[in-house]
Amino acid sequence: MKARVYVMLKNGVLDPQGEAVHHALGALGFDGVESVRQGKVIELDLAEGTTEAQVGEMCEKLLANTVIESYRIEM
Amino acid sequence: MKAAVIVFPGSNCDRDMAVALRAAGAEVAMVWHKDRGLPDGVDLVAVPGGFSFGDYLRCGAIAAQSPICRAVVDHARRGGFVIGVCNGFQVLAETGLLPGALMRNARLKFVCKTLDLTVETADSAFTSGYRAGQVVRYPVAHHDGNYFADRDILDRLAGEDRIAFRYAENPNGSQNGIAGILSENRRVLGLMPHPERAVDEGHGGTDGQALFRSLAGALVAA
Numbered sequence: 001m002k003a004r005v006y007v008m009l010k011n012g013v014l015d016p017q018g019e020a021v022h023h024a025l026g027a028l029g030f031d032g033v034e035s036v037r038q039g040k041v042i043e044l045d046l047a048e049g050t051t052e053a054q055v056g057e058m059c060e061k062l063l064a065n066t067v068i069e070s071y072r073i074e075m
Numbered sequence: 076m077k078a079a080v081i082v083f084p085g086s087n088c089d090r091d092m093a094v095a096l097r098a099a100g101a102e103v104a105m106v107w108h109k110d111r112g113l114p115d116g117v118d119l120v121a122v123p124g125g126f127s128f129g130d131y132l133r134c135g136a137i138a139a140q141s142p143i144c145r146a147v148v149d150h151a152r153r154g155g156f157v158i159g160v161c162n163g164f165q166v167l168a169e170t171g172l173l174p175g176a177l178m179r180n181a182r183l184k185f186v187c188k189t190l191d192l193t194v195e196t197a198d199s200a201f202t203s204g205y206r207a208g209q210v211v212r213y214p215v216a217h218h219d220g221n222y223f224a225d226r227d228i229l230d231r232l233a234g235e236d237r238i239a240f241r242y243a244e245n246p247n248g249s250q251n252g253i254a255g256i257l258s259e260n261r262r263v264l265g266l267m268p269h270p271e272r273a274v275d276e277g278h279g280g281t282d283g284q285a286l287f288r289s290l291a292g293a294l295v296a297a
Contacts, residue, residue: 013223016181016248062140065133065169067176068223 001046003055004074007064008039039069076101076294078119081147081163083108083138088124088160088271095271096121099287100295108141118294119156120147122163124216124269134177134219135165144170156200156294157263161217164255164265173256173265174232175224180217181248187216189279191243192254192268196236199261200293204285211282213268215246215254220267222249222256232256240266 009015015037022036042063044055055073064071078101082089093103096119104114108127113120128137138144144166151157151172159167167173180186189212194205205211224232229250232238240255247267255266270283 013178014181014248016179016183016221020183062132062136065136065176067168067174067225068178 001048001050001075003044003046003050003052005042005044005055005059005063006039006072006074007042007059007069008037008071009068010070013068076118076291077114077116078103078121079106079113079117080104080121080123081106081108081143082123083125083127083141085127085129086123086125086162088162088269091269091271092121092123092160095274095283095287096291098274099284099291101287101291106143108138108143111142111146113143113146113150117150117155119158119290120150122147122157122159122166123271124161124163127162127166130162130219133165133169135162135167135169138162138166139169148172151258151263154260154262156290158201158290159263159265160269160271161215161220161267164267165219167263167265172263173258174228175222175256177219177267178221178223178248179219180221180246185216185218186220186246187214188246189214189273190246190268192240193243195238195241196257198236199239199257199264200290201257201264201286202239202289203293204289210243211285212273212280213270213283214272214278215268217247217267220247220249222253222267224250235259237261239264240268 018036018038059071237257241252270286273283
């Protein structure tokens with residue numbers, strides 16, 4: 001079974017990389033991009049029976065730094 | 076003073092740290108990240124700069140989960156002294172021994188130069204060799220030194236006199252210009268600038284000597 005974890009900077013935490021991508025899109029002439037936030041996707045290949053709670057624990061302990069990042073799990 | 080310098084794959088300031096500590100009179104052991112314990116009688120653990128585990132996932136995140144880091148956290152919880160410089164600061168923040176996080180520099184550039192810092196407090200074994208308000212010059216070399224913490228933590232750090240160093244001119248977007256912070260018991264210091272690269276005339280400056288000497292002095296007495 002697979003799980004996908006989306007890790008994003010929390011709202012209110014400045015995302016300099018997203019800002020740079022936003023700026024570059026504007027420079028390419030793509031108007032109307034209001035804002036850009038950049039994050040990461042982590043795909044996990046898991047043994048059958050692994051629970052979402054266990055993946056949550058992985059996020060809390062390692063995959064996300066909850067001081068600055070939030071995460072969302074898709075199983 | 077007996078010191079242990081932790082070595083991760085990708086550490087690159089470990090030997091500089093050992094040289095700086097030995098010059099201040101410390102007995103230094105190098106400790107590999109897979110070791111489960113620190114040598115007996117260690118007073119100070121130094122987590123050096125570099126790019127531990129290639130900065131994969133987040134700077135310091137993988138190192139913070141290594142076997143030796145559990146021993147470092149235990150050492151700190153027992154009241155032991157710990158200094159983390161640059162990547163070492165990132166590792167200590169990831170272990171939770173110090174609050175906040177080090178994010179990508181606000182201008183996305185790797186900053187590599189010698190900067191003026193203000194010593195914000197002389198009330199720690201690390202900074203007692205300076206005067207509060209004194210300006211010192213240490214080199215910085217990092218891509219992820221942008222200190223972030225929420226308002227409550229920033230207020231606590233300021234209120235408890237735990238900001239050890241600030242940048243005279245903010246090079247990376249750090250909140251309140253924070254370059255280094257102390258733990259609640261003032262025995263854990265994390266800072267992005269490199270005092271160990273300012274301990275020899277050949278480095279272009281010796282402002283970092285006072286940090287290692289005051290530490291060695293305090294820990295001999297202890």
